Each structure stands twice: as structure tokens, then as C-alpha cells.
Amino acid sequence: MALANVEKAVKDRYRxxxxxxxxxxxxxxxxxxxxxxVIPKEVLDRDYGCxxxxxxxxxxxxxxxxxxxxxxxxxxxxxxxxxEGRVIGxxxxxxxxxxxxxxxxxxxERLGYANVDFRRxxxxxxxxxxxxxxxxxxxxxxxxxxxxxxAEHRAEELRRGQxxxxxxxxxxxxxxxxxxxxxxxxxxxxxxxxxxxxxxxxRAVISDIVSDEPVPLEMQRDPDLWSGCISGAFTEHGFxxxxxxxxxxGIRILERDRRPWRTVEGIEFRSLTxxxxxxxxxxxxxxxxxVVYRGPFKEVxxxxxxxxxxxxxYAVCDKTYRLYSAEPYTGCFxxxxxxxxxxxxxxxxxxxxxxxxxxxxxTKGEDHALTTAPAxxxxxxxxxx
Numbered sequence: 001m002a003l004a005n006v007e008k009a010v011k012d013r014y015r016x017x018x019x020x021x022x023x024x025x026x027x028x029x030x031x032x033x034x035x036x037x038v039i040p041k042e043v044l045d046r047d048y049g050c051x052x053x054x055x056x057x058x059x060x061x062x063x064x065x066x067x068x069x070x071x072x073x074x075x076x077x078x079x080x081x082x083x084e085g086r087v088i089g090x091x092x093x094x095x096x097x098x099x100x101x102x103x104x105x106x107x108x109e110r111l112g113y114a115n116v117d118f119r120r121x122x123x124x125x126x127x128x129x130x131x132x133x134x135x136x137x138x139x140x141x142x143x144x145x146x147x148x149x150x151a152e153h154r155a156e157e158l159r160r161g162q163x164x165x166x167x168x169x170x171x172x173x174x175x176x177x178x179x180x181x182x183x184x185x186x187x188x189x190x191x192x193x194x195x196x197x198x199x200x201x202x203r204a205v206i207s208d209i210v211s212d213e214p215v216p217l218e219m220q221r222d223p224d225l226w227s228g229c230i231s232g233a234f235t236e237h238g239f240x241x242x243x244x245x246x247x248x249x250g251i252r253i254l255e256r257d258r259r260p261w262r263t264v265e266g267i268e269f270r271s272l273t274x275x276x277x278x279x280x281x282x283x284x285x286x287x288x289x290x291v292v293y294r295g296p297f298k299e300v301x302x303x304x305x306x307x308x309x310x311x312x313x314y315a316v317c318d319k320t321y322r323l324y325s326a327e328p329y330t331g332c333f334x335x336x337x338x339x340x341x342x343x344x345x346x347x348x349x350x351x352x353x354x355x356x357x358x359x360x361x362x363t364k365g366e367d368h369a370l371t372t373a374p375a376x377x378x379x380x381x382x383x384x385x
Contacts, residue, residue, distance in 0.1 A: 051207025067178025
């Protein structure tokens, strides 16, 4: 199905869903009741999702919700991140945004603070602000090939100078059953955009409908199945692979429904929530550091191709050393620092394309010949040990 037909089918269905509740658009989701008390009924009745990525947020974070609809996840996230946090909702359907924007002042009054901002745009093009573009088109209508060229040029200027969502500006990107609504040809750009707007160390937490088999072409051509979160579904493996191809690391499944939401022509469609991290970009520097994979698996392969056997001491670059010390790898590794620290200024390039063992003498020093008395036994939690 062509891009224009995909977007029309999605817009038409969700315009109707903004006016009247459409139960067939959503899976049953259990949200924390305390977060629903401040949200207007108009929003709750028009929530269409398949998971709750908001439960993985933290206080103070800046959150971007893709395909926010009438704003339910945004309003829940607003309470989780608190007054020090910030929430941005992006959607392309004006009727949905009208509901969300009406509700925003009500929620803010009930909470005692306002930290939610709704913006209009396409989630596969998070740089282009549709409200700004429409203002430009109202001032300079497109009525010729020349004016069309000028409008396209102005759209590029808006992307660069006044982006809907700026580079490296959010801590967490969330989405609830929306990525599958994007045309297949635009899905790679969608994941690139998610990666672009995240800060280094940020993460995506995405709930979506996935399939256990590839969706055949005849089903992909059905506009009702597409707008119903079926035709555009990733396979379970393909969903994870899309994050990997976009440069994410530490990709893991947080939730997977055992029972399918729907089965169509023998293909099972179920909700999957995935978390993926940004931050493995950058130069690799040699600082004589090492890591030891603790187990329980005999061996693992990370997202940079490092093959690590349990219990062996591996040489790693400074960047990998820091990545392994943070989420989602916390508790998986032991860390070996060199006795003589190598400063960043003095560090040489480290070839991170292969996994090599680190000899103990590399961290202790070749001339290390210290002999000590027996150390006292460590108490649990003693950081000196």
C-alpha cells in the first residue's frame, strides 16, 4: 500500500477514534490507578495502546511520547517524572491533539504543575513541525511548481532551524502501539529519528504489536488491517533488529504477552515492550582496563561484536568499560582498573573490532613485584574490597 494510502487509512481511523471510543483499536492494559485519577474521562475513553512504557520512567527525566494520541501516556508520565521532569507528546492527528490540549490544563490544575507539551508532526520526521509549516503555507500558498519548490525548501529550513524535537534533547522516547502504523519504507527513518533525538545514555521504551511470522503482502495491502495495528507489524525478531540497525545497544525485552492479542490467518499478533539504549558512539581509547563477565551464561556476544567467555579477563576500551558499568549491564561484570591510571590525554587508540584477553601484568605493570601481608576479610558491602 502506498504511503499516502497508509497515512490516510490511519488518520481516518484515528479521527473517528478521537470522536468516539473504538475498543477494537487497543489491547487491555492495566495502568496504575493512582495515575488515572487526574486524567479527564474524555482522554481515558479514547486511549488506544498495547502496553505501559510509563512504568519504566524515572523522576526528573525528559520524555518524548511518539503518537501520543489524546495524551494518556503523557499525563501518566507527567506524574512519574514529576515537576522537575518534562513530557513532549507528538501526534499527526489534529482531532487527537485537540483532546490532549484541552485536557492538559485540567491535568496541570489537578497536579499543581504543568510539564506536558503537545506538538504536531510525523513520528518518522521528528524535525518538521507541522504547525509551523502550515503557518508558512498559509502565508505562501502552493499554486505552482515554483511555489512547491519554495515550500519544500522552507520545510528543510524549519527542520534545521526550528526542529519539532531537537538533536540529543530527550532522556527517554516512549511509544504505545504506534510504530507499526508507519509505512514499511519509512520505518528505518523512524528508528534513526528516535536515535537522533535521544541524549547519549538515553533510552527508548517502546510497546508495540508484533507478529510471530512475516505479514504477507495481501494483508499489508488491506487498509483496515493496517490502521488496526496488524499489517505494519514487525516480526518479534525484526523489531529488536530495527533498534540494533539504528545504533542502539543493550536491547532487551521488558514484557512479552504470552497470549496473542489477535490471530489473523494463523499469524499471532501480541504486545511486546522493548528497551534500547543510545551511547555506544565515540572514540575507543586504551586505558589498560579490563572486565570479567560474571555469568550465568558460558559466553555472550555484545552489540559491538565482543565475544566474552565467563570468568575471563578481557581488554576493553574506556567507552566499553563505562557502558558495562551502567544500565542495562549493571551486575553482569567485574571491573579491573590499572594500578597506574592512564589519563584520557595520554590514552592511545584501542582497536575495538576484536575481543582480546588482558594479561594481569598489563593492569599491574610489568615490573610489579609487591608482596603484602594477608588482607583482613571483607565485610559485606565494603567498597574497599
